[in-house]
Amino acid sequence: MAFTAPLTLTLNLILVTLSTTSCDPYYNYNKILNPIDSCWRAKSNNWATNRRALADCSVGFGKNAIGGKFGATYFVTDPSDDPTNPKPGTLRYGVIQPNPLWIVFARSMVITPKNELMISSYKTIDGRGAKVEIAYGPCITIQHASHVIIHGISIHDCRPGKSGLVRDSSIHVGHRRGSDGDGIDIFASTDIWIDHCYLSRCYDGLIDVIHASTDITISNNYFTQHDKVMLVGHDDQNYEDKAIKVTVAFNRFGPGLIQRMPSRVRLGYAHVANNRYDTWGMYAIGGSAYPTIFSEGNYFMAPYSPYIKQVTKRENKKNGWTNWKWRSYRDRFMNGAYFVPSGYGSIAPSYTRAQFFKVADGSMVPALTSDAGPLNCYPGRAC
Template identity: 60%
Template structure:
């Protein structure tokens, strides 16, 4: 399966030698501005000193009120996935419960309950969390998982599936130890659940997804791929991520014979391909 030989697959590949992603979700690194507006010399100097040259980070981090203005992130994307707005037009959903994962009937306050809703949601967290999923986390459209400000881990269990949905942003999450799960009932919308077959054990699996942006995540040690985009997925940006300790890192298109992948468009920018990686960077 030499997916990169697809003649119309477009990948823009930039590898940043200066590691701009971090192992843990980021706090603001903005300097203190002397004023929010105006043209004072101090304001101009502080803004310049904050900038890194990374267009994604420079778009939001220099705002000392970034935590209040979280949704600005949705306008900071680059490349083929830049139209992904996630949950920008919806309410904030605060995840308060890192346990009690019930794949068939998710509990309010859990990440699983948030991602299956039928309305746009910008999902944030109220404390550091290690989330152990019993079955794959199947996302609904127009969702942002925003881990900024806390150490948010999805670890040592099932991980994330983006299947036939659009407008997904995943930012600032540490995803590791993903394993195959399945042959179980999983709810993917408030009014729908069904039997899921076995998953592959990917960190993030994208099947037929469009307008997807994965940014500033750390991914490691999964059974299959760290990020796989297949079955007609397109309009994707994978940026500022740190990937390490893994064999098959990233798969773009699962087969040369699958025509729906012919026009796949993916931007891979400012990522750090770290220690312990073997192959598919990307394939």
């Protein structure tokens, strides 16, 4: 049975002491952690001995994403790439295997895919303990897949894919028309969690959630230097997108962003909670075709221009936008920022008890998002 979150919530902030062994006393510090981070960062100084605890820590619609929790550990040792015949030890070889895998990196590396990187079901890409970049080529596609976790990597300067052959499983090579140049393209997929990543400067979008993809959580990421940040929903006439449910939480939308944080949300539902917005070039949150958007506990810093202080933008207003359910609750509006609400009736997310999380007042967001992006994680130390 669905559990509908009440609007009158108080956040029991978790003030934890992250410490290392006694031989490293200067690493001790206190932090206020959001519910995702407190789930795994506060439990153990040595995260590296239990990496898979991360899989229990998502919140919102992507809570059930388990990635490769119950699979073997696969080590990426080679940054090279071959789209049709990948070598063992490369990232592409790992992500196309049929069995669940928890993928880690033997060292820091920059991976430049030669064509789009197709991720199969039940995979975790875990960048903790290394500096991992996927950049300067076609980047990540999650298509007709489920239970994928991507954590702790940088994805930037992605380019369109080429028309040609790409291996999408260990037994199949197929022709691809060429990807759009997104950082992460989530297509007809379910139970996806993108956490603590850095995304910037891609040819098209940074993250696209399209073609009825659902049960998605996008959290703790750092977005910067980009135009169209996050597209939710493919087309105003694609009624399958009514299935879309996405949680966007604890992210930092940093300098140099223009629009779509997120936008469109065509026919679907977006819970946008406890994110920090460091201004925008056009607007922050947008939509078209009867989207439902619940903005809760966010921190909006408007740009200095008096003409673009509105957080929201409705596309295709002729479709009765005053009936679209858009609501703001406990958001903080700085420098003249404002949100235009619309619609009537309940808008709270229909989370299950497992998916539900307490959302803080917007005033707490600078603290809760202070570690957005990849963390500096070292074995034997708290992350």
